[in-house]
Amino acid sequence: MIDSKYYxxxxxxxxxxxxxxxxxxxxxxxxxxxxxxxDRYGKLVYGLSLRVxxxxxxxxxxxxxxxxxxxxxxxxxxxxxxLSSYLTxxxxxxxxxxxxxxxxxLKFLERWGQNMSTQTSAHTPFEQAALKERSQCxxxxxxxxxxxxxxxxxxxYYEGLSQSEIAKQLNIPLGTVKTWARQGLLKLKQPLQNLxx
Amino acid sequence: xxxSPTPEHxxxxxxGYVLGNLGSEEAEEFRKLLIKNPELIQEVxxxxxxxxxxxxxxxxxxxxxxxxxxxxxxxxxxxxTNPIRKLPTPGWGRVVSxxxxxxxxxxxxxxxxxxxxxxxxxxxxxxxxxxxxxxxxIKGKGNIATASGSVLMDIAADKAIxxxxxxxxxxxxxxxxxxxxxxxxxxxxGQFDIGSNGKVLDKISIPGDSYDHNTEISxxxxxxxxxxxxxxxxxxxxxxxxx
Numbered sequence: 033m034i035d036s037k038y039y040x041x042x043x044x045x046x047x048x049x050x051x052x053x054x055x056x057x058x059x060x061x062x063x064x065x066x067x068x069x070x071d072r073y074g075k076l077v078y079g080l081s082l083r084v085x086x087x088x089x090x091x092x093x094x095x096x097x098x099x100x101x102x103x104x105x106x107x108x109x110x111x112x113x114x115l116s117s118y119l120t121x122x123x124x125x126x127x128x129x130x131x132x133x134x135x136x137x138l139k140f141l142e143r144w145g146q147n148m149s150t151q152t153s154a155h156t157p158f159e160q161a162a163l164k165e166r167s168q169c170x171x172x173x174x175x176x177x178x179x180x181x182x183x184x185x186x187x188x189y190y191e192g193l194s195q196s197e198i199a200k201q202l203n204i205p206l207g208t209v210k211t212w213a214r215q216g217l218l219k220l221k222q223p224l225q226n227l228x229x
Numbered sequence: 230x231x232x233s234p235t236p237e238h239x240x241x242x243x244x245g246y247v248l249g250n251l252g253s254e255e256a257e258e259f260r261k262l263l264i265k266n267p268e269l270i271q272e273v274x275x276x277x278x279x280x281x282x283x284x285x286x287x288x289x290x291x292x293x294x295x296x297x298x299x300x301x302x303x304x305x306x307x308x309x310t311n312p313i314r315k316l317p318t319p320g321w322g323r324v325v326s327x328x329x330x331x332x333x334x335x336x337x338x339x340x341x342x343x344x345x346x347x348x349x350x351x352x353x354x355x356x357x358x359x360x361x362x363x364x365x366x367i368k369g370k371g372n373i374a375t376a377s378g379s380v381l382m383d384i385a386a387d388k389a390i391x392x393x394x395x396x397x398x399x400x401x402x403x404x405x406x407x408x409x410x411x412x413x414x415x416x417x418x419g420q421f422d423i424g425s426n427g428k429v430l431d432k433i434s435i436p437g438d439s440y441d442h443n444t445e446i447s448x449x450x451x452x453x454x455x456x457x458x459x460x461x462x463x464x465x466x467x468x469x470x471x472x
Contacts, residue, residue, distance in 0.1 A: 066304055
């Protein structure tokens with residue numbers, strides 16, 4: 033039989049601990065904190081890894097690497113930004129390094145779509161709601177952007193392309209690419225400000 | 230540019246900084262603004278956070294269920310499965326850090342700007358950790374004998390990082406080009422940008438397809454050419470790597 037007091041305590045604790053508290057618990061050597069952080073951000077890290085790497089096994093490996101990095105290394109500094117942002121920056125940078133080191137001749141796009149996992153979510157309703165709300169908010173903000181702003185922003189972010197590579201691919205001047213990317217980012221600031229505190 | 234920048238221009242510079250797409254003049258302008266107004270960093274961090282939200286818009290794909298338990302179990306029993314312990318030894322880490330520091334110090338570049346120019350100092354560390362990375366020391370010749378610096382060639386990732394000083398700004402329509410001598414071929418690696426005060430810190434893509442990865446680069450050359458697509462190093466060689 034479930035001890036309801038214990039259950040409620042843990043549930044409240046689970047939902048209310050901030051990322052910083054969890055990170056401190058993690059540094060104090062509590063593996064359960066890593067589990068909770070994984071429940072919060074595992075989907076985000078995996079989704080981003082999959083988007084950049086386009087391979088589910090590599091995305092899985094990178095997700096594991098990112099969370100173990102959080103455990104074994106002390107690189108995150110809470111005064112410099114949110115944990116979520118730290119995780120996405122690290123994941124993106126590692127993923128792009130990996131695709132660059134594959135060489136230039138692989139045709140990644142051919143693999144896209146073949147590796148999408150369709151497993152059902154293991155996330156609790158709370159996490160799903162928080163993630164869904166954020167996702168919806170970011171999607172709405174992106175949907176408000178002029179299409180070309182969004183395109184150059186996403187090419188730079190997910191493909192790791194330089195501005196001159198984007199200019200070449202889209203056959204537009206380099207200055208235009210820079211302006212579109214910058215304006216795209218700036219236009220996202222206002223609708224997303226509630227999410228960046 | 231004199232006087233205070235307009236709020237719009239300042240925003241543009243901050244967004245360019247976060248996106249890593251500032252030109253060298255803009256980077257210099259922004260560096261000065263940051264020194265004068267260190268509080269700008271807060272707004273830069275906010276933009277960085279905005280950029281970090283982009284992945285939330287991706288289709289929600291759940292990781293396989295076994296991944297969570299693999300991660301949690303790995304830290305409960307930190308034995309052979311710990312991949313971090315396989316990474317370079319502390320000695321190597323110190324070497325890498327000091328090379329990065331030397332790059333920054335030698336060029337007198339504020340670390341903040343160094344990160345901008347390379348997106349992140351981690352670029353250098355990542356490049357140096359690749360097994361196929363080669364570090365070349367490079368010296369000026371003739372009129373620019375005082376020019377010097379280093380080039381890191383990362384053959385695996387097809388990238389080169391160029392860090393030089395005392396380089397004169399080229400005339401209009403001209404540019405510096407890096408070339409690699411491999412066997413009996415001279416391969417064009419790419420053109421790089423000159424920063425302020427005759428300093429260069431640039432990362433360029435090199436044409437990986439042109440190399441036979443089993444053949445060593447015997448020498449690097451830097452020449453002054455037309456900025457438009459030179460096929461061969463035709464003009465005077467300005468700098469060469471130490472043999």
